Amino acid sequence: MFHSQVFLRCWKKVSFVDAKTGLYGVFGDPVGHSLSPVLHNWFMRRFGINGVYMAFAISADRLQKAIQALPTLGFVGVNLTIPHKEAVLAYVDHCDLQAEIIGAANTIRIVDNRVDAYVTDADGFVLSLHKQQQRFHNASVVMLGAGGAARSIAYALARLQVARLAIINRTYSRAESLARFVRERFQLPDTKALPEGEQLEGLSSADIVINTTSVGMYPYTSESLVKDPRVFHNGQLVYDLIYNPSATRLLHDARRNGAEIQNGLDMLIYQGLVSLNIWRQDTYELRAADLQELRQVLTQELAAHE
Amino acid sequence: MFHSQVFLRCWKKVSFVDAKTGLYGVFGDPVGHSLSPVLHNWFMRRFGINGVYMAFAISADRLQKAIQALPTLGFVGVNLTIPHKEAVLAYVDHCDLQAEIIGAANTIRIVDNRVDAYVTDADGFVLSLHKQQQRFHNASVVMLGAGGAARSIAYALARLQVARLAIINRTYSRAESLARFVRERFQLPDTKALPEGEQLEGLSSADIVINTTSVGMYPYTSESLVKDPRVFHNGQLVYDLIYNPSATRLLHDARRNGAEIQNGLDMLIYQGLVSLNIWRQDTYELRAADLQELRQVLTQELAAHE
Numbered sequence: 001m002f003h004s005q006v007f008l009r010c011w012k013k014v015s016f017v018d019a020k021t022g023l024y025g026v027f028g029d030p031v032g033h034s035l036s037p038v039l040h041n042w043f044m045r046r047f048g049i050n051g052v053y054m055a056f057a058i059s060a061d062r063l064q065k066a067i068q069a070l071p072t073l074g075f076v077g078v079n080l081t082i083p084h085k086e087a088v089l090a091y092v093d094h095c096d097l098q099a100e101i102i103g104a105a106n107t108i109r110i111v112d113n114r115v116d117a118y119v120t121d122a123d124g125f126v127l128s129l130h131k132q133q134q135r136f137h138n139a140s141v142v143m144l145g146a147g148g149a150a151r152s153i154a155y156a157l158a159r160l161q162v163a164r165l166a167i168i169n170r171t172y173s174r175a176e177s178l179a180r181f182v183r184e185r186f187q188l189p190d191t192k193a194l195p196e197g198e199q200l201e202g203l204s205s206a207d208i209v210i211n212t213t214s215v216g217m218y219p220y221t222s223e224s225l226v227k228d229p230r231v232f233h234n235g236q237l238v239y240d241l242i243y244n245p246s247a248t249r250l251l252h253d254a255r256r257n258g259a260e261i262q263n264g265l266d267m268l269i270y271q272g273l274v275s276l277n278i279w280r281q282d283t284y285e286l287r288a289a290d291l292q293e294l295r296q297v298l299t300q301e302l303a304a305h306e
Numbered sequence: 307m308f309h310s311q312v313f314l315r316c317w318k319k320v321s322f323v324d325a326k327t328g329l330y331g332v333f334g335d336p337v338g339h340s341l342s343p344v345l346h347n348w349f350m351r352r353f354g355i356n357g358v359y360m361a362f363a364i365s366a367d368r369l370q371k372a373i374q375a376l377p378t379l380g381f382v383g384v385n386l387t388i389p390h391k392e393a394v395l396a397y398v399d400h401c402d403l404q405a406e407i408i409g410a411a412n413t414i415r416i417v418d419n420r421v422d423a424y425v426t427d428a429d430g431f432v433l434s435l436h437k438q439q440q441r442f443h444n445a446s447v448v449m450l451g452a453g454g455a456a457r458s459i460a461y462a463l464a465r466l467q468v469a470r471l472a473i474i475n476r477t478y479s480r481a482e483s484l485a486r487f488v489r490e491r492f493q494l495p496d497t498k499a500l501p502e503g504e505q506l507e508g509l510s511s512a513d514i515v516i517n518t519t520s521v522g523m524y525p526y527t528s529e530s531l532v533k534d535p536r537v538f539h540n541g542q543l544v545y546d547l548i549y550n551p552s553a554t555r556l557l558h559d560a561r562r563n564g565a566e567i568q569n570g571l572d573m574l575i576y577q578g579l580v581s582l583n584i585w586r587q588d589t590y591e592l593r594a595a596d597l598q599e600l601r602q603v604l605t606q607e608l609a610a611h612e
Contacts, residue, residue, distance in 0.1 A: 017347045018607070019340045019361035034325045041323045052358050055325035056379050069375030073362050301324070 016044070022051040023074070024279065027058040027066055028081035036079055038301045039272045042294055047276075047284050051076065060087065067091040070110050077109045077279035079272075085119075085148055092117040101185055102155050104148055107275040118278050121152035124271025126160065132262070135208065135237055136160035142194070142202050144168050144225050145212035146178040149241055153212050154182045154191070164190035166202045168225070203231035209254070211240040216248035229253035236260070243268055244302050269294055322350070328357040329380070330585065333364040333372055334387035342385055344607045345578045348600055353582075353590050357382065366393065373397040376416050383415040383585040385578075391425075391454055398423040407491055408461050410454055413581040424584050427458035430577025432466065438568070441514065441543055442466035448500070448508050450474050450531050451518035452484040455547055459518050460488045460497070470496035472508045474531070509537035515560070517546040522554035535559035542566070549574055550608050575600055 026036040032055070040053035056078070058066045063084050068091070070078065080088050085104040089095060092108065096118040099105040105117035126133065139162045143150055146169040157165055165188055169175035175193035182191040194202045203209060203226060215225045232238060238254035241264040251261040269291065277284055286294070332342040338361070346359035362384070364372045369390050374397070376384065386394050391410040395401060398414065402424040405411040411423035432439065447468045449456055452475040463471055471494055475481035481499035488497040500508045509515060509532060521531050538544060544560035547570040557567040575597065583590055592600070 017343050017358060017360065019338050019343050021343065021360055023360055023362075032325050037323050037325050037327065052323060052360065054323065054327055054329055054358065056329075058379070062378055065375075065378045069371075069378055072368055072371045072375055073364070073379075 016050065017052055018050070020050055022049075022076040024051055024053040024076050024078065025056050026053070026079040026081055027056050027063065027084055029057055029059050029083060031055045031057050031081065033305050034081065035268065035298055035301055036081075036272065039269065039294070039298060040276065042297055043272065043276050043284070046290060049280065058084070060084070063087055064091045067108065067115060070108065070115060071113045075110050077107065077275070079275055080106050080108065089117060091115070098122065098155070102151055104151065106271070107278055109279055118275075119152065120271045120274035120278070121149065121267075122156035122159070123274045124267045124269075125153055125156045127270035127274070128262070128264075128266035129160075130266075132237060133160065136162050138163045139207040140164050140166075140205065141208045141210065142166045142168060142206040143210045143212060144215075146171075146174040147212065150178060150212040151181070153210055153241075154178065154188070155186050158182065158186035158188040162188070162208075164192075166192055166194045166206070168194045168199055168202070170225075172196075200228060200231060204233070206236065208237045208239065209259075210238075211242065211248070211250055214242065216240070216245075216250050217242045218244045221245050222249055224249040224253060226250055226253065229257055232257035232259040234258035237262070240264060241267060243298075246299065265295055265298060266291070268298070322356065323358055324356070326356055328355075328382040330357055330359040330382050330384065331362050332359070332385040332387055333362050333369065333390055335363055335365050335389060337361045337363050337387065339611050340387065341574065341604055341607055342387075342578065344604060345575065345600070346582065348603055349578065349582050349590070352596060355586065364390070366390070369393055370397045373414065373421060376414065376421060377419045381416050383413065383581070385581055386412050386414065395423060397421070404428065404461070408457055410457065412577070413584055415585055424581075425458065426577045426580035426584070427455065427573075428462035428465070429580045430573045430575075431459055431462045433576035433580070434568070434570075434572035435466075436572075438543060439466065442468050444469045445513040446470050446472075446511065447514045447516065448472045448474060448512040449516045449518060450521075452477075452480040453518065456484060456518040457487070459516055459547075460484065460494070461492050464488065464492035464494040468494070468514075470498075472498055472500045472512070474500045474505055474508070476531075478502075506534060506537060510539070512542065514543045514545065515565075516544075517548065517554070517556055520548065522546070522556050523548045524550045527551050528555055530555040530559060532556060532559065535563055538563035538565040540564035543568070546570060547573060549604075552605065571601055571604060572597070574604070 034055050037053050037055050044051045088105050092115045094116045099117050099119040102119050105119050107118040107120050109116045141162045167175040167179050179191045179193045182188050216223050232254040236259040238259045239262045240248050240251050242248050243263050243265040255261050340361050343359050343361050350357045394411050398421045400422045405423050405425040408425050411425050413424040413426050415422045445468045473481040473485050485497045485499045488494050522529050538560040542565040544565045545568045546554050546557050548554050549569050549571040561567050
């Protein structure tokens with residue numbers, strides 16, 4: 001089978017690594033289940049880029065050396081994921097304004113010997129909304145979580161000009177601290193932390209609910225931060241950044257109660273596309289058919305891991 | 307076309323980069339026309355290895371940092387080519403005996419945080435001889451050139467138990483110096499440098515002539531170190547390490563005068579296979595059909611560069 005003509009034809013078509021191939025990747029720990037290699041190598045093929053994207057398991061204590069290795073080895077760029085997004089800022093030569101404001105970076109671009117940092121999560125979130133974007137204007141939003149992802153989403157919400165943002169977090173003081181950060185740094189004055197007693201009312205009256213935590217993620221799929229699903233209702237949008245499972249307990253509950261739902265797969269796709277456009281200084285776009293195929297490819301990849 | 311079912315099937319078959327993919331490569335300067343990425347990525351597919359092999363343009367002054375980056379980034383291994391084969395020995399933790407004797411390395415393997423050096427040129431040469439190997443036993447050999455490649459070939463010739471070795475080099479003192487090195491280090495006592503006056507006679511009486519220099523290589527294809535083709539004759543084997551063009555002026559002259567000829571393509575293939583077996587601690591072998599296909603793939607790649 002290997003030597004069949006069909007294979008040879010395929011092989012030539014996609015035997016894409018040669019001496020000119022550019023190297024991209026993701027640094028994380030753990031990184032063994034990252035979807036980014038599949039996502040970005042799909043982009044490379046789709047857009048005819050001579051590049052390969054690899055996963056690098058880099059522990060926190062090796063991050064500085066690993067960043068310094070990038071210009072030495074001639075990488076084009078890398079993504080950063082847990083636990084490097086904040087720490088990396090200490091090791092770069094230049095930081096994009098948005099990354100500086102958010103205080104985290106997920107994209108490194110090498111230009112000559114300079115290491116530049118960018119963040120693409122907020123842009124990825126906005127692009128993932130497609131036509132839903134207009135719903136955010138003047139909306140009342142409840143966000144679950146106050147970690148790194150929450151900060152990027154809050155930045156995006158400020159840009160989308162939501163009317164108000166309420167933050168729910170298991171540790172209340174972290175919600176308060178993020179709320180203060182958002183008011184001061186992102187110019188979203190009507191931002192507050194929601195104490196436990198106001199959460200039911202807050203969720204019920206929200207136009208949009210966004211989960212930025214990992215609660216409900218595989219394999220703990222029966223968990224949800226919202227204990228009473230009756231807060232969800234028709235006309236609401238419930239967005240969960242989790243994409244595995246494709247519908248979390250939270251999204252199931254929301255849908256059953258009439259809300260519209262969206263998972264995190266498109267945000268994953270678009271934050272990657274924005275990284276690619278930074279590395280390539282280009283404006284690649286996805287057509288509807290591309291997005292459809294990519295969702296399918298990533299979903300298959302997720303299924304293969306379980 | 308891109309979205310056709312045929313492409314999708316192909317894509318899935320060879321969309322081989324995921325979060326578990328191992329990284330291999332070659333360090334050189336220049337490295338932009340290296341065939342190694344095509345060669346090794348073909349091996350990866352053929353043997354079902356989840357790996358990608360890339361070319362890295364590393365200047366001499368960055369070699370040490372680049373070698374140090376290998377364990378940091380979790381590379382499996384790299385090859386070294388011009389100008390790093392000798393210099394690298396100063397930057398590794400452990401050196402294989404053969405590499406130590408030859409004084410050069412072309413293969414680096416990373417084990418945990420240790421950087422080990424090996425050389426595979428001599429083994430690659432021996433494997434490339436196939437059934438011709440027996441011709442070398444007790445043969446009289448003339449070798450053109452006294453550089454790094456010549457040293458590895460001389461090591462192989464000693465192992466093949468040739469009777470005598472005569473070295474021809476434009477700078478006579480370098481031929482003398484290599485001859486001394488071979489006598490002392492490789493235990494091939496009947497090794498000498500051939501002064502200009504004895505070269506015609508030496509070439510005429512040789513059973514085997516090997517060119518280890520770059521004279522005759524593309525684009526200077528009309529050149530040859532052997533000015534009088536009448537030294538070649540029936541019963542002789544003339545081997546040129548050059549593979550581009552596939553037959554150098556030297557090989558053309560030799561064939562026209564009845565000698566058997568071989569170019570350097572199989573040696574390129576086999577030194578790569580030996581590197582792969584070192585990295586993988588395995589014993590991959592090429593079948594006749596594999597070798598045939600690989601020669602074709604590499605020849606096409608060469609043609610694409612011209």
